[in-house]
Amino acid sequence: MPAPAIAAGIAHGGRLIEARRRFPSAPQPFLDLSTGINPHPYPLAPIDPARLARLPEPEELSRLQAVAARAYGVADPDMVVATPGTQIAISLLPHLLGCSRAVILSPTYAEHAAAWRHAGRPVEAAAGLEAFERGAMLPGTAAVLCNPNNPDGARSDRVRLLALAAGLARQGGVLICDEAFLDLEPDMASLGTALPHPGLLVLRSFGKTYGLAGIRLGFVLASPGLAGRLRSAFGPWAIGGLAIEAGCAALADEAWRAGMAERLLGDGAELDRLLLRYGWRSRGGTALFRLYQVRQATRLYAHLGEAGVLVRRFEHQPDLLRLGLPGDSGGWARLEGALATAALS
Template identity: 35%
Template sequence: MKGFTWEDGWPWIDLATGINGQAWPGAEAIAAHWHGAPDADALADLERAAADYFGADIACLCAIPDSGTGSNLLHDLLDLPVRHVSPTAPAGATVGREPPVLASFDAPLHEPVTVIAANPDNPHGRIMPADRVDEWLGWQEATGGWLVMDETCADATPDISVAQLVGADRRLVVVRTFSAFFGVPGVRLGFVIGPPAVVGALRHRLRNWPFSAAAIAIGTAAYRDAAWIAQTRKGMMERAAGLDAMVWRHGLQPEGRCPLFRFVRCDDAQALFHQLFRYRILTRLFEGYPRQLRIGVPANPEEWDRLDRALGGIHAAGDTVAHSRRP
């Protein structure tokens, strides 16, 4: 929606995607790579940069065009029945076709299956500690199952990642993506981190050159920009806290701890969505959640100001959205 304006001249603000609005600034300088062909050495260098960034063994990592592509290929490679840990809208991993849902994963299962969970989950933004995920992995390995962790939104909170646990003798696969944290949705790039046998089979399925030379160059440079990464993680935490404060101030209740977005609780999510829409702000409704709405974190002062006015407009409209109360 960037650059699209309404007839009254207001540009749209897209807070529906959960993508970092303060993008990595180096992509424009790499524009020349759009005209080049991908190179095997450059792809290998990208994978080394990504492995260092994730804290993963390079032998266990494979670049993929996007997290959805890799996840769908994993469905055939792992070849077990699939169970999603609720909620059922993980950020990227879609292994299986409408798999059954586990309302909770509080005890070992009694059959070998592939369990898929997102951390942070989506749309709630809830975060699972790494030691809890390690416990899940132990349960899965005891039955001969697999654990697939979708860490699409984990870049800002690297301590929750279990990428470093992946190895040849572990039944763990981690799916990562590039665009959400680095704020470059036009770059289709993701990674599967898994046992070497799984990674090797995935490479065979992908064949040669599933990426553009530009995606390889941008990803390599961005993953090695340690100063920007550290500054962005800190800034995202601060902005997410600012969104919490704003939402509370307007009588609504923020949920979750993912720094890319908040799941906002109210009595009528449709009414809140349309109120924000009137201010040319796009947010995200989810089926099955009539009292919750996902709002991305604003990227600049203009976006913060308009969101504040839009939420304040709820009061001006006569409390068309009933509010939650802060405990």
């Protein structure tokens, strides 16, 4: 029996099975630089298989939320909602919040706009923070942004965002700040430290930072009342035992986060130096990915793919390519080799 068809949806990084169909002659395995997932996974201790044979206890989930509150600088664990990845929160928030429209600082992670449109809400794409602030002035608005932004790493001023959240709260709206790539940016402060705040909701990713995306764990940070509503909507057992154990261990490890931030800073600088030699122009990024403007980007994307190096392209911005970081010396060598052969072709 053939496999059921899967809707194409929005293009994302990864998708190695599809990449194999697209580049059937590429050497295996792919060097996957198409995502913003840390190539250095957190070193989890072995987990007792018996832990996976039972449903998680409410006290275990409470422990995870307390550890997350400390890691994210949130004063009260009741303001932390653990979710099976932030994507499910993005998809459900338009149905759980009372907002009638959304304005989204764009271009950015496309699933935000898709979620609000799917819920039947009009969506305004705002180019630049001033347009974003103007678009948020209508009552009942959900103002959505990523900070730092994906895919260019652009940062929005914390003071302006908190002022915007206060204005939104007065007119029945909310600021949704997706901080998926903030963990490893030591010079950025989370808006979550301003909670409780009636006009603010913050999303935090786990899998990207800790290189454990398959565990599916994320967090919503919000005022206690809103957090309680969200927690009730997700129901019991939304988070599995493996995710609870991994989250408690990794989130409590401040030394690992600090060391990883320093390591990735060096790796990002090295990637910029490498690609500059081949004429690529940096257009920003974060600790986990870099964005480049490239001549003949479509040809280069295909050449790298045929060489087994998968990078991220953007259909509506065809001169841009985004790359994650190689995780070892072999990966760096494969990338440089593919770049060298592209320059000769």
